[in-house]
Amino acid sequence: RKEVEQDPGPFNVPEGATVAFNCTYSNSASQSFFWYRQDCRKEPKLLMSVYSSGNEDGRFTAQLNRASQYISLLIRDSKLSDSATYLCVVRGFKTIFGAGTRLFVKA
Amino acid sequence: ETGVTQSPTHLIKTRGQQVTLRCSSQSGHNTVSWYQQALGQGPQFIFQYYREEENGRGNFPPRFSGLQFPNYSSELNVNALELDDSALYLCASSFGGTSVLDEQFFGPGTRLTVL
Numbered sequence: 001r002k003e004v005e006q007d008p009g010p011f012n013v014p015e016g017a018t019v020a021f022n023c024t025y026s027n028s029a030s031q032s033f034f035w036y037r038q039d040c041r042k043e044p045k046l047l048m049s050v051y052s053s054g055n056e057d058g059r060f061t062a063q064l065n066r067a068s069q070y071i072s073l074l075i076r077d078s079k080l081s082d083s084a085t086y087l088c089v090v091r092g093f094k095t096i097f098g099a100g101t102r103l104f105v106k107a
Numbered sequence: 108e109t110g111v112t113q114s115p116t117h118l119i120k121t122r123g124q125q126v127t128l129r130c131s132s133q134s135g136h137n138t139v140s141w142y143q144q145a146l147g148q149g150p151q152f153i154f155q156y157y158r159e160e161e162n163g164r165g166n167f168p169p170r171f172s173g174l175q176f177p178n179y180s181s182e183l184n185v186n187a188l189e190l191d192d193s194a195l196y197l198c199a200s201s202f203g204g205t206s207v208l209d210e211q212f213f214g215p216g217t218r219l220t221v222l
Contacts, residue, residue, distance in 0.1 A: 004149075032207040043197055043213035044150065087149050091207040094165055095140065097149035 001026060004090050006098035013105055017078045021101050023088030024070045033064055034089040035073045038100065044087055047073075078105045110134060111200050111214035119220045120188050128183045128217045132200030139181040140211060141173060142197040150197055156181055185219075193221045 006023045013019050025033075033050035048055060050062040050071050061074040071088055085100040110133035120126050132139050138157045142150035152165035156175035170186040179200075185192060195216045203209025 043215050045213070046210050049208075049210075094163060095152045095155075095207075095211075097142075097151070099147075099149045 002099075003027060004088060004096045004098040006086075006088055006101050008101070009085075010102035010104055013078050013103070015078055015080060015105055015107055017105075018074065018076045019078055019103065020075075021073045021086055021088075021103075022070055023072070023090075023098050024068075025090045025096075026069070027090070027092055028066075028069060030090045030092040032091045033071050034091070035060075035062055035071075036087040036089055036097075038085045038087055040084075044097075047086070075103075078103075080105050080107060111198065111212050113196075113198055113214040113217050115217060116215070117218045117220075119222065121222050122188055122190060124188050124221075125184065125186045126188060126219060128185075128196050128198075128219070129180065130183070130198035130200075130214055131180045132198075133212050136200040136202045136212070137179050138201045138203055138209070139175055139179065140199045140201070141181070141183045142199065143167075143192075144195040144197060144216070145191075146194075153183065188221045190221050193219060195219075 035047040036044040037047045038044040050064045054063045059076045063072045083105045085102050087100045088098040090096045112131045114129045140155040141153040144150040155163040159175045172184045175181045197216045199211035199213045201209040201211045
């Protein structure tokens with residue numbers, strides 16, 4: 001079993017749709033959690049940190065469930081510019097990235 | 108732009124050769140992490156340097172080695188290159204040392220092709 005697993009993609013959604021990504025992790029000692037966005041052939045960029053209390057940044061909402069060891073990302077009112085690969089990141093002794101989920105938003 | 112720079116942008120090597128990749132961290136950052144990203148995969152953690160010392164390492168063989176300099180820039184060295192070493196190599200700088208909460212800022216990467 002991989003240490004961090006993400007929903008397989010790609011996700012193809014129309015503009016304006018709501019889309020949710022999940023990510024599970026195996027190490028219960030993991031301490032911090034993040035979502036990164038990576039555009040094609042570019043470097044990853046931090047989208048948001050993920051807290052147990054949940055956090056929201058505009059159209060993006062992230063949640064952490066420590067008991068079930070998963071994190072989620074919800075994107076509301078999808079825009080064409082949201083098309084990218086979304087990577088979940090789990091940090092503890094090591095930093096572990098998921099394989100990423102590709103999102104295509106179509107007009 | 109993050110202020111993290113990497114060189115070279117692209118590199119082509121043959122099996123068995125050695126390569127050195129370079130990273131300049133963002134001003135004020137004292138920690139550099141290196142990652143390998145194969146096509147279609149997420150970045151894999153290679154190692155991290157904090158104030159010139161390695162303070163974490165992923166599952167990579169010893170032929171992957173690194174350095175961090177007093178100005179906190181860093182090098183990644185790979186000896187005896189193998190075809191599977193073909194990947195995008197990313198460095199990320201941060202100011203936090205062993206902290207797992209600090210944001211990492213990534214450079215644009217070096218794309219290495221091994222023939």
